[in-house]
Amino acid sequence: MKTVKNLISAGWQLPALASILLFASVSPSHADVTLKGTVGAQTIDDNVVIASNTSAVLRKTVIKGNVLVKEGAKLLTLGAIIDGNVQSEGGSLIDLRASTRVKGDVQGKKTRSVKVRGSTFVDGNVQVQEAVAPKKVCALLVISATVEGDIQAEKSTGIIKVVNSSADGNLQVVENSQGTSNLTNNRIKGDLQFFKNQGRGSIIGNRIGGNLQVKENSPKPVVKKNLVEGDTEVE
Numbered sequence: 587m588k589t590v591k592n593l594i595s596a597g598w599q600l601p602a603l604a605s606i607l608l609f610a611s612v613s614p615s616h617a618d619v620t621l622k623g624t625v626g627a628q629t630i631d632d633n634v635v636i637a638s639n640t641s642a643v644l645r646k647t648v649i650k651g652n653v654l655v656k657e658g659a660k661l662l663t664l665g666a667i668i669d670g671n672v673q674s675e676g677g678s679l680i681d682l683r684a685s686t687r688v689k690g691d692v693q694g695k696k697t698r699s700v701k702v703r704g705s706t707f708v709d710g711n712v713q714v715q716e717a718v719a720p721k722k723v724c725a726l727l728v729i730s731a732t733v734e735g736d737i738q739a740e741k742s743t744g745i746i747k748v749v750n751s752s753a754d755g756n757l758q759v760v761e762n763s764q765g766t767s768n769l770t771n772n773r774i775k776g777d778l779q780f781f782k783n784q785g786r787g788s789i790i791g792n793r794i795g796g797n798l799q800v801k802e803n804s805p806k807p808v809v810k811k812n813l814v815e816g817d818t819e820v821e
Contacts, residue, residue, distance in 0.1 A: 624817050633670070633713055636661050636677075650688065655697075656678055671710070682706045691735070699744070701727040705734025711735035711755065736776070756796070759783060767807065777816070780785075780807060 617632045622640040625647045632658035633651035636642045641660035653669035655661045655677035659756045664684040671690035674680055677787040682688065683704040691710035694700040700714050701724065712733050717725035725744030728737055728751045736755035739746045745766040748757060750797060751772060756776035759767055760783070769778065780803060787807025789800065797816035800809055809820050 587659075618672045641679075651783035672764060682708075699724055699727070702731045702733070703729040704731075708733045708735070711738065713738045715740045716741055717744055719765070721745075725762075725765065757792075759787075778812075783807075 602752045611749045618635050619630055619632045620635045620637050621642045622637065624643040624645060627646040627650040630652065631650045634649050636653070636655045636659040636802060637665070638656040639658040644663045644666040646665045649666065649668045649670070653668055653672045655674035657676035659677050659757065662678040662681045662683070663686040664688060665778055667687045669689050671777065672680060672688055673693045674697050675695045679693065679699050680692065680694060680697065681701040682692065683706065685704065686706045690711045692700065692702060692708055692712045694714045694717060696716045696718060697714065698717065698719050700717070702708060702712055708731065712728060713736070714726045717737040719725040719742070721744065722749055723744050725742040725758050726746050728738045728748040732749045732754045733751065737748055737753045737754070737761055739759045740760045742762045745765045746762055748769050752773040754775045756779060757769065757772065757774045758779045759769065760779070760781045763784040767783055767785065769792060770788045771791045773793045775795040778792060778794050778798050779788065780787065780800045782802045784804055786805065787803060789807055790811055792812045794812060794816070796816045797810055798814045798818045798820070799818040800807065802821070
């Protein structure tokens with residue numbers, strides 16, 4: 587599992603997150619199955635594709651491979667189990683709810699919205715890059731979720747909201763614009779890093795095992811009531 591640790595350890599340099607948004611190739615042991623509409627409690631032993639400009643609901647469905655959400659497509663999961671990654675470039679929506687389990691990463695590039703909520707558990711990372719949500723729409727929404735890797739949002743428009751969730755890695759919000767950021771009441775074992783964002787921001791009531799690092803944001807975010815075990819660097 588690839589993470590971005592200690593972004594400011596070398597003079598506040600901000601490496602792009604693009605290097606870790608590596609979409610997994612299709613395993614030779616899996617074919618591709620295209621789904622749309624509502625799929626119930628069945629097991630699919632292959633990779634799943636949600637075709638461009640279509641939508642699918644996976645209700646307690648078990649997917650043994652990866653799920654790829656194509657351009658303009660929508661995916662809603664309700665208690666699904668996905669053994670691989672959930673990935674999209676240009677998708678309209680990834681919405682993981684109702685105790686969905688993803689054993690890989692959740693990755694969106696140039697998507698509209700990625701939502702991870704309702705006691706969903708992700709074994710890997712949750713990563714959004716260059717999301718294109720309107721100002722009042724969530725580009726990244728993580729509520730009441732557990733993530734064993736990092737939670738990352740970079741160079742996106744729209745709302746970034748991470749609330750009442752936990753991450754064993756870092757929470758990183760970098761170079762986002764045209765939307766508010768709300769990071770509240772989370773448990774972060776690594777660092778919480780908030781760099782070069784535009785729009786109002788709130789970093790409140792988080793429990794942080796590493797460092798809290800806030801720099802070069804306009805306007806400056808509200809930062810208060812955080813319990814930080816490492817260093818606090820707020821500018």
